[in-house]
Structures are given as structure tokens and as C-alpha cells.
Amino acid sequence: MQKTNFAEETLDPADWAATRALAHRMVDDAINHLDAVRDRPLWQAMPESVQAGFAMRIPQGPQPLDQIYSDITSHLMPHPMGNIHPRFWMWYMGAGNFTGALGDFLAAIDGSNLGGGNMAASQMDRQVTGWIREMMGFPETASGTLVTGGSMANIIGLMAARNAIAGVDLRQYGVDAMPQPLHFYASDQVHSCHFKAMNLLGLGKGSLCKVPSDEQFRLDIDALKEQIRSHRDQGIKPACVIATAGTTNTGSIDDLSAIADLCAAEGLWMHVDGCIGALIVIAPDNRHLVAGVERADSLALDLHKGLHAPFDVGYALVRDRRQHRLTFAEDAEYLQKTSRGIAAAEFLHDYNLDTSRGFRALKIWMMLKEHGVEKFGRLIDQGIAQARYLTERITLEPMLELMAPTVTDVVCFRYNPGGLDEGALRDLNIEIMLCLQEAGIAAVSDTTIHGHHCLRAAICNHRTRRTDLDLLVQETLLIGGNLVITSN
Ligand SMILES: Cc1ncc(COP(=O)(O)O)c(C=O)c1O
Numbered sequence: 048m049q050k051t052n053f054a055e056e057t058l059d060p061a062d063w064a065a066t067r068a069l070a071h072r073m074v075d076d077a078i079n080h081l082d083a084v085r086d087r088p089l090w091q092a093m094p095e096s097v098q099a100g101f102a103m104r105i106p107q108g109p110q111p112l113d114q115i116y117s118d119i120t121s122h123l124m125p126h127p128m129g130n131i132h133p134r135f136w137m138w139y140m141g142a143g144n145f146t147g148a149l150g151d152f153l154a155a156i157d158g159s160n161l162g163g164g165n166m167a168a169s170q171m172d173r174q175v176t177g178w179i180r181e182m183m184g185f186p187e188t189a190s191g192t193l194v195t196g197g198s199m200a201n202i203i204g205l206m207a208a209r210n211a212i213a214g215v216d217l218r219q220y221g222v223d224a225m226p227q228p229l230h231f232y233a234s235d236q237v238h239s240c241h242f243k244a245m246n247l248l249g250l251g252k253g254s255l256c257k258v259p260s261d262e263q264f265r266l267d268i269d270a271l272k273e274q275i276r277s278h279r280d281q282g283i284k285p286a287c288v289i290a291t292a293g294t295t296n297t298g299s300i301d302d303l304s305a306i307a308d309l310c311a312a313e314g315l316w317m318h319v320d321g322c323i324g325a326l327i328v329i330a331p332d333n334r335h336l337v338a339g340v341e342r343a344d345s346l347a348l349d350l351h352k353g354l355h356a357p358f359d360v361g362y363a364l365v366r367d368r369r370q371h372r373l374t375f376a377e378d379a380e381y382l383q384k385t386s387r388g389i390a391a392a393e394f395l396h397d398y399n400l401d402t403s404r405g406f407r408a409l410k411i412w413m414m415l416k417e418h419g420v421e422k423f424g425r426l427i428d429q430g431i432a433q434a435r436y437l438t439e440r441i442t443l444e445p446m447l448e449l450m451a452p453t454v455t456d457v458v459c460f461r462y463n464p465g466g467l468d469e470g471a472l473r474d475l476n477i478e479i480m481l482c483l484q485e486a487g488i489a490a491v492s493d494t495t496i497h498g499h500h501c502l503r504a505a506i507c508n509h510r511t512r513r514t515d516l517d518l519l520v521q522e523t524l525l526i527g528g529n530l531v532i533t534s535n
Contacts, residue, residue: 060112069113080124081131081145084510088487090129097122129490133510134519137490139295139323139457141355142508146417148357150410161193161404163394172395172408175415179348179362182329182420184341190368192398193407196361197322197349198240203363203399204345205231205244205287207374208316211344211367212286218374222249230278231255233289234266236296238320241289255289263452264299264496266290268309275313287316292337293324296496296503298434298457300324303339310344319343322361323507324455326353329424333431336454350411352507354423360407363399372397430456430506437504437516446524450501459494461501462527473500475530482526489519 060066100122130140159168176191194200208231210217215224229250233241235257242252256278258271275285288310290301303319310317319325319340325348327337340346348362365371376397385391396402415423438453441460450459461476476493480502483489491504504519 069116084131085133089132089134089490090484091487093126097126133508134489134515135508136504136506137492139352139505139507141352142510143357144355144414146413147410150413151357154406154409157406159406161406162396162402163392164389165392168406169392169395171412175408175411178415180364183346183364184328185364185366188368189364189366190371190398191362191364194361194363194399195359196351197347200347200361200363201240201320202244202247204318204347206248207345207365207371208287208318209248210374211370212316227282227284229254229286230283231287231289232258232271232274234258234260234291234301236260236264236294237289237291238295264294264297266301268302268305285315287318289318289320292319292321292340293455296494297451297459298323298455300336300454303337307339307342316344318345320347322347322349322352327427329420330427331424332428353427354414355509356410356414375399426509433506433511433513433516434458436513440520444520446527450499451496456506458504459496459501462523464531476500476502478530479523479526483522488522
């Protein structure tokens with residue numbers, strides 16, 4: 048027999064007043080946390096007691112929210128990655144910002160699903176994607192979509208490229224139906240996400256051809272021309288050149304205008320991976336570095352890097368809106384548009400791979416309105432100027448060696464006391480990097496460029512000051528010197 052007297056439940060708090068007080072405390076704590084970020088160590092290892100907390104079994108019953116919050120303040124907040132700290136220059140990340148965090152909170156409260164619908168959130172998404180398209184100098188006929196990050200933005204662009212160039216209806220018939228194998232081209236500095244993309248697109252990693260980079264770490268155009276010619280002779284169809292505006296290793300920028308000319312002449316799709324550098328287009332002192340980016344057929348941006356939006360948000364732009372939609376839009380009987388009501392709008396998921404989508408646009412909208420595009424441009428110039436300052440400091444220190452030209456905000460260098468082979472230099476520099484992290488002083492990463500291991504500072508951080516870079520130089524020399532003494 049059906050039970051009729053069950054108690055109906057909800058996830059809303061039983062006591063809104065207590066929840067309000069706790070939520071206010073969380074906001075106060077969050078502001079204090081950011082305000083004092085410079086005074087804390089950048090990173091610290093988690094003690095076992097903290098690690099044990101993350102091994103606890105799934106709770107079956109309830110627990111008061113203030114106790115849960117106390118676990119967060121004691122276990123989680125003291126052990127972040129560190130990328131909001133002024134001396135975090137590891138990999139390539141943004142430093143976040145408070146307004147963006149408020150945007151994420153309010154987006155969750157609004158609760159809308161940005162798969163699409165006739166609501167203010169969709170209008171805001173369109174407005175923001177339009178603003179960014181305009182910022183990047185693309186015409187109104189281009190279409191943009193907010194995604195999780197740069198990897199997904201690249202996948203969107205490369206999938207549009209594959210489908211446009213394949214010469215067969217790939218959506219219907221798949222890659223087996225392609226009359227010729229397709230090849231994509233990028234410099235040997237290309238980000239690894241493009242190999243993931245080739246895997247996902249069913250083309251295989253082997254169809255992404257690495258073109259050598261020159262001494263400036265830019266794609267060698269003559270070598271690219273030669274590969275294209277040779278592949279055509281072999282019956283392979285060259286499809287797309289992936290130009291990088293800001294390589295991960297050194298921040299170098301491919302010659303975008305020359306690649307655009309070549310793509311136009313050869314009938315190839317030009318995709319720009321602009322995750323690190325394409326936003327330089329809004330930076331008044333350096334925008335010339337990315338001249339030609341506006342000629343791309345598709346473009347990937349990372350807004351959690353250059354705009355410091357809280358993770359995660361990237362942006363894909365496709366010049367031909369029709370081709371963009373054709374690549375992703377599907378029709379489903381349970382998702383039909385209506386002439387009025389909630390479904391009386393274009394589905395935003397017709398331009399990407401998701402169906403449900405978070406409301407990422409709100410944080411970007413708030414940040415752009417609060418500061419204006421010009422300030423974000425100035426901050427990008429500031430990071431590049433700081434990178435040049437660090438470069439100068441490095442070149443003045445006999446024990447430090449600059450390992451690549453500094454073009455944007457990435458500086459590659461190593462501690463080199465002389466008399467050590469490449470292997471010993473590598474071990475020494477890794478140890479310096481780890482000591483800097485473990486002491487909570489600064490975070491740089493390491494990489495290998497044209498066969499040489501080095502440290503790498505990516506200054507995409509609006510909190511960094513020149514004195515922070517002075518400290519990096521000072522501590523690198525100190526730690527390096529001590530390590531050399533103790534090893535002798
Ligand atoms: C040049 C480049 N492309 C793509 C990506 C991937 O971006 P995301 O980490 O946002 O997926 C990165 C990440 O740093 C990058 O440097």
C-alpha cells in the first residue's frame with residue numbers, strides 16, 4: 048500500500064537566520080583571506096592529520112554546516128595550490144579575483160542552465176561572448192562560446208576545422224568516410240592539449256605534424272611549406288595550421304600574419320591557440336606582437352589566465368557562425384524551441400559539446416564592467432614589463448643564465464655556477480625550484496627547451512610587484528649557492 052503520511056523534505060536550510068549569519072562570516076573570512084594573501088606562505092605541505100580528513104567515508108547522516116565550514120577553514124584553506132599568491136609564476140595561471148568569485152556565487156544562486164533558454168542569463172552570455180569577439184577584432188558574423196578552459200576551446204576550433212575541410216559529412220559518416228587522410232600542423236612548441244584533441248577527433252595524434260621552431264621558438268614557415276608540399280605529394284590532405292600566440296614553454300608568438308597568408312594561399316584552416324597570448328591584443332604597449340590574430344578561422348582563449356577569472360572559463364571563437372553551428376548543433380524531440388516562454392531562444396549548447404552549461408558569463412560580465420577592458424589590457428602590459436625587468440635582473444647576475452628570448456610574460460632561466468654538465472644542472476635547478484616551493488617563497492616551474500632544462504617564471508599575476516621578482520632572484524642565488532657548497 049502506498050505510504051501517504053511521509054514528511055516532505057527540501058535542501059533549503061531549516062534556519063535561514065543562522066545560515067545568513069554563517070554566510071556573512073564566510074564572506075568576511077574570504078575577504079580577510081585575500082587581503083592577507085601576501086603574508087602567508089605561498090604553499091605548504093599538508094600534514095598527515097589533514098590528509099586523513101580526505102580519506103573519511105561518505106557521510107550517511109547530517110552534520111551542522113558551521114562544523115563543516117570549520118573543517119574547510121582548518122583543512123582546505125591553509126593548503127591551496129598558491130596561484131592567488133603574488134609570487135606564483137608556475138605553469139601559466141591567472142591569480143583569480145574577488146569580483147569573479149562573487150560572480151560564481153551569484154551564478155549559482157541564479158541557478159540557470161546555460162544550455163540555453165529565454166532568460167536574462169542567456170542574454171548575458173550572448174553579450175559577453177559578443178564583447179570578447181569585439182575585443183579580439185572579429186566581425187559580427189563570427190560566433191563565440193564560453194567553455195571550461197583552453198583545452199576545450201581548442202577542441203571546439205579544431206573540430207570545426209576538421210568538419211569544414213574533410214570533404215565529407217563527418218557528422219553523419221565519421222572519419223572512415225574521408226576520401227583522404229587529414230593532417231594538421233603546429234610548431235614543436237605546441238601545447239599537449241592539441242594531441243588530446245587529435246585523439247578525440249578520431250584523427251590520431253600522428254596526424255598532428257610538428258614543424259620545427261626557429262631560435263626564437265616560432266614556427267618555421269619554410270619548414271611548414273615543405274611539409275605541406277610533401278604531404279600533398281603523398282595524397283594526404285593538409286587541413287589546418289595551429290598557430291600559437293604565446294607558447295607554453297617560452298611565451299613566443301608565431302608569425303600570425305605569415306601563417307594567415309600561407310593558409311589563404313593553400314586553402315587551409317587557420318586556428319590560433321591564443322590561450323596565453325591572444326589577449327595581448329587589448330594591451331596598448333604590446334598589441335603589435337599578435338598582429339594577424341584577427342585573421343584566424345578559429346581562436347581559443349583562456350579567460351582564467353589573461354583575465355584572471357576564477358577557474359574555470361575559456362572561450363572559443365569561430366569566424367564562420369554557420370560552420371560553427373553546423374559542427375555542433377543537434378536536434379532532439381525533448382529540446383524543441385517554442386515561440387514563447389522559456390524555450391523561446393536559440394540553444395547556446397549548439398556551439399559546443401555540452402548540453403548543460405554553468406553560468407560562466409556572469410563573473411566575466413561583472414569583472415569587465417567593474418574594471419573596463421582597458422585595465423585588463425594595462426595588466427597584461429604590466430606582466431610583460433615585469434618579465435622584461437626579471438630578464439634584465441637575470442642578465443646582470445653571472446650565476447644566472449637566460450635560456451630563451453623574453454617576448455611576452457614568460458622568462459626561462461637557470462642557475463648555472465659553471466663547470467656542471469646538463470644533467471647536473473638539471474638536478475640542481477629542480478632542487479632550487481622545490482626548495483623555493485617548500486619554503487613557501489615562490490613558485491616557478493621547469494621545462495626543457497631545444498634540449499636544455501631550465502626554470503620558467505610565467506608572470507600572469509596581477510598581484511606581483513617588482514620587489515617580488517627581486518626576491519626570486521635573491522633566493523634563487525642563495526639556495527643555488529648553498530646547494531653547490533653542500534654538494535662539494
Ligand atoms: C598554449 C596553451 N594552450 C592550451 C592550454 C590549455 O588550457 P587549459 O589549461 O585552460 O585547458 C594551455 C595551458 O596552459 C596553454 O598554455
